[in-house]
Amino acid sequence: MTESENDPVRADLERFVGQPMGPPVEAPDPVNVPMIRHWVDALDDRNPAYLDEESAAKGRYGGLVAPPAMLQAWTMPRPKIEGIAERGGAPGEMNPDGPIPTLDRAGFAGTLATNSELEFFRYLKPGDHLRTTSELESISVRKRTGLGEGYFITWITRYFDQSNELVGQQLFRILKFDPSTIDLSKFGGAQ
Amino acid sequence: MSFMQVSVGDALPTFELPVTSTVIVAGAIASRDFMPAHHDAEYARGQGAPDMFMNILTTNGYVSRYVTDWSGPETMVRAIRIRLGGPAVPGQILRFTGAVASLSEEGDEQVIEVAVRAANDLGDHATGHVVISLPRV
Structure with missing residues (x-):
């Protein structure tokens, strides 16, 4: 890897570090059994903690809980299906002044997800209503990786319940790269 | 009252998931992820991927399921920390393996880190x- 100190692209990105990745997001619906059932069936996850009321009532949670990995699903934005492919899969219009569109315009249009770190501070129950805030934690200097040149962008999404209790968080890291320098067929998580 | 009898190095049973388009699409929609790369093979190929591929929420869901299928319904999953590699695409088996990486106790909870x-x-x-905790049983 090489690092460049005189990099105008990276210098322009500095203003985003420590700032919100976007406005706070409120979950369109509270945690609810129909969505849990959909998930349980889709992933064939038969943990009785999620749907078996009788068993769950006797367990440590005293009732049904949501699968922890659903955390992000509760606050996924409602998509506008029309034009979603043209937007590169973004559910809605992206803020053109954000760090990702800024990198797109600078030629680093490729996106590869590299890390996800979910932390769960308590399990969610039906009726919990989430909102999130996202903060851009860091942007690397320009790296020459095995995949080409790009920047690693790391942000943290924090999940709060209806009482403003922090119930979970996710660190997410992507590589924004110059697509002419990577063989995407070898990698997943590209958006 | 005792904790689950496990030792560092113990292997979890292997789980093989035959990944199909249905598996990928079912997970994407259950997680409310409508990105075309997770349901439209032609679109995904246009982006340079070999086929449509599993979204990250579904991957996290299967990782969580893999561990709790082993540790049971009294598990609290505390963390899922993963590094993402190649895509999970239709027609291939996704093979889950794991082993106990560390053990500790916090009050009445046994904390198990699974690689x-x-x-x-x-x-x-x-x-x-994946970090989980279990109460005494």
Whole structure:
């Protein structure tokens, strides 16, 4: 890897570090059994903690809980299906002044997800209503990786319940790269 | 009242998931992820991917399921930390393996860190650690 100190692209990105990745997001619906059932069936996850009321009532949670990995699903934005492919899969219009569109315009249009770190501070129950805030934690200097040149962008999404209790968080890291320098067929998580 | 009898190094049973388009689409929609790369093979190929591929929420869901299928319904999953590798695509088996990486106690909870790997013919799809805790039984 090489690092460049005189990099105008990276210098322009500095203003985003420590700032919100976007406005706070409120979950369109509270945690609810129909969505849990959909998930349980889709992933064939038969943990009785999620749907078996009788068993769950006797367990440590005293009732049904949501699968922890659903955390992000509760606050996924409602998509506008029309034009979603043209937007590169973004559910809605992206803020053109954000760090990702800024990198797109600078030629680093490729996106590869590299890390996800979910932390769960308590399990969610039906009726919990989430909102999130996202903060851009860091942007690397320009790296020459095995995949080409790009920047690693790391942000943290924090999940709060209806009482403003922090119930979970996710660190997410992507590589924004110059697509002419990577063989995407070898990698997943590209958006 | 005792904790689950496990030792560092103990292997979890291997789980093989035959990944199909249905598996990928079912997970994407259940997680409310409508990105075309997770349901439209032609679109995904246009982006340079070999086929439509599993979204990250579904990967996390299967990693969580893999561990709790082993540790049971009294588990609290505390963390899922993964590094993302090659895509999970239709027609390939996604093979989950894991082993106990560390053990500790916090009051009445046993904390177990499990090292997890999900791999297919393309190599590692996801590697990392899941931290769980269990009450005394």
